[in-house]
Amino acid sequence: MRPTAASSVPPHPQAVAELHDLVIDWFDDNARDLPWRRPDAGAWSVMVSEFMLQQTPVSRVLPVHQEWLARWPRPADLAEEPPGEAVRAWGRLGYPRRALRLHAAATAIAQRHGGEVPHEHDALLALPGVGEYTAAAVASFAYGRRHVVLDTNVRRVFARLVSGTAYPPNATTAAERRTAGGLLPADEATAARWAAATMELGALVCSARSPECGRCPVASRCAWRLAGSPAHDGPPRKGQSYAGTDRQVRGRLLAVLRASREPVAQSALDAVWHEPVQRARALDGLVEDGLVEPLAGGTYRLPL
DNA sequence: CACCCGTGGTT
DNA sequence: TAACCAAGGGT
Incomplete structure (x- = not known):
């Protein structure tokens, strides 16, 4: 067992419980009112949002998500249309293969799951376009299940809070999963709340470019801050080229x-x-x- | 595991 | 302004 910054410090249950309370209380006061988070939002709304939010900012997703849910309120409604309609309605969200996969997922849900978005992580993972993150996110956000939800926001929050680095590794590591799993609240409903809260903290406060530590509910326990907010030292983060590709x-x-x-x-x-x-x-x-x-x-x- | 897959706003 | 970044997945 190779010692790491994350695993060499077994979290004290009391300290972890305080983290849960601080972040979740912050979330209660600061969560954005997003359509897929409202009480009347079903699992399909959550699932559509998760597909659209893959590598795409919330602001651009909002109008398209609204159109999709109005036009296709249930998976079976989308499945009845040709895939090209999904691609057309995807508009300029980017990565249009997601539209095709969401259409294929809707078809699978209609055919194999009685038209209902599956509750189980395994069943979700088997759907086209649903990877580890999206399966955990839908199960957690739509159904309140207990899963490690590791997206770019959560990874960055834990990198700073726990590991003391400015950014997480380029690819998700087993150590990150261990860290996240160790911090996951035991209670199912609390775990689901925690997943959403840590993600929101990363999106609104612990952002990539300019974190606003003055607004962070756990700044006083942040390993990165306590280390003096050291700059990123690891290998350069992968840049995306686009022009001419x-x-x-x-x-x-x-x-x-x-x-x-x-x-x-x-x-x-x-x-x-x-x-x-x-x-x-x-x-x-x-x-x-x-x-x-x-x-x-x-x-x-x-x-x- | 490295690379490919869109688009547009921010710094 | 070029670079960076945004709730990843598939191969």
Whole structure:
């Protein structure tokens, strides 16, 4: 067993209970009023929000989430539509494969789960587009179950609060899961509250760029602060390039297709990018992913 | 495990 | 302004 900063300090139950109270009390006073958090929000609303929030800010998700829930109030409603409609309604949220996977998940829910979003982590995890985080988040937020919910916000909060580093590792580690598991309240309802509260703390106060420690309910116990808020020292955090990549070309191609109810001619797609090899590769990729359907005659459309 | 997958706001 | 960042998942 290799000693680590996180595991070498067994948390005292009393201190952990105080953390729970401080963060959850803060959450009671500061939680944003988000549609998928309201009492009348069902599991489907939570699940749609989780898909949309993958790598996408809340502010951009809000209007699209509202449209989706109004148009498709239940998973079966979405499943009845062609996948291309999900891609179209996804709009400019980005990563449109999420729309396809959410449609596929809705279809699986309609077919295999009687139209109800599953309660169990395992069943959720088996759905397309649902990974470890999303399965835990839906089970916890929608059904009040006890799970370690490790997203980028929670990982950053624990990195600072427990490990004393400015940022978590690039990839989620077993040590992080251990830390999070050790801090998870034993009581199911409290655990679910804790999951939402730590996530919100990371989003609103313990942010990546400029944490507002003056507003943090646990600043006095934060290992990072107590260490003098040292700068990030590890390997450089992965940057995302975009300009000139296939992703940019795919985005332009799909934007043209989303905008048209009719099949689009090859010439209209050719106009979005000057370089023919990359353009063809991007279009092939979209077809390969099922985001675009090629038709006889050299036209294209969103999938039916 | 490294890399790919969109988009737009903030610093 | 270029870089960074945003409730990840799949391969």
